[in-house]
Amino acid sequence: MKVEWPFNRCIICQLPPVLPNKMTEEHVIPAALSGKLKAEFLCKNCNDKLGEKVDHTACSDLEIRRAALEMPNMPQDRLAKINQRLNEGQRFVIRSPGQPDVEAVAKGDLIQPVTFVNARGRLVQPTDLVVKELRRFMLERGKSEAEVRDAIDKYKAGPVGDDIEPTPGFVTHKHSFENATLHTKGSPVRSLLMLKIAYEFLALILGPAIYEPNPAQDKIRSYLENLDDEYPFIEKFPLADKYRIHGIAVEATKPFVSFQVRIFGSMAYRVNFPGYTVPIRRWGYTHDLGSGVDGPVDRDILSPPASSTTKR
């Protein structure tokens, strides 16, 4: 579900986009977590920053991953797709004895190291990229296809863990992945993720009022702008039942507003905004991850959506 956002200012840094950039599309629940609720209300800068530091890190969070796999009544094809998205966003570190850590990303079924420059200033990159580079390098210097093939063979047969020069002037380093172990990267930034979701949902409710001067709002924004994971007013609450939904609900029945955020049915958080009120009492959004249907709801999201109780 895409919400129209006709206001040309970022809801986080409050600035208009730096030309020639336009406002960029933001998923309130990260796309990497199969979220569908979106609006063009972040500048590229804020979107890139939150995408890198919050959305992608969420994919490495083991509790989030477990919640995704444990949703009940999930059609296999949809579950496979959710899992694939989680893996696409996942960052890894490959650790090999006696060698520096190498960062890697998942691409389809493969975990592929990213290109980096090692301590001796040598470029280390995945084999397919080296082969491509080597070919380009040699063809530019008038070498024949046969010579290119020879050099590629020489590179592939060369020793790992060492510099290798398959053709004069082209030096690369073959990193050894022998005895390598795979680790997920980064620490969970769960509270920042929940704060981001709640704040963006607040913006969808308020519309242009999100830009009005307000110390309570400025405070919330400062956590997001500084990627500060210490926002104190977030509670996790236990759930007895599991549903196959993402959900966000606003509750303004207390003296202040709070947001319920549910990710993959079983991860439930309450994000409180003390000293802050909104002009509605109760409103929510759910996304049924089994059917793909999403939209606004006017009831408590803790009640199961009708579709998740029907037998398949």
Ligand SMILES: [Zn+2]
């Ligand atoms: Zn911004």
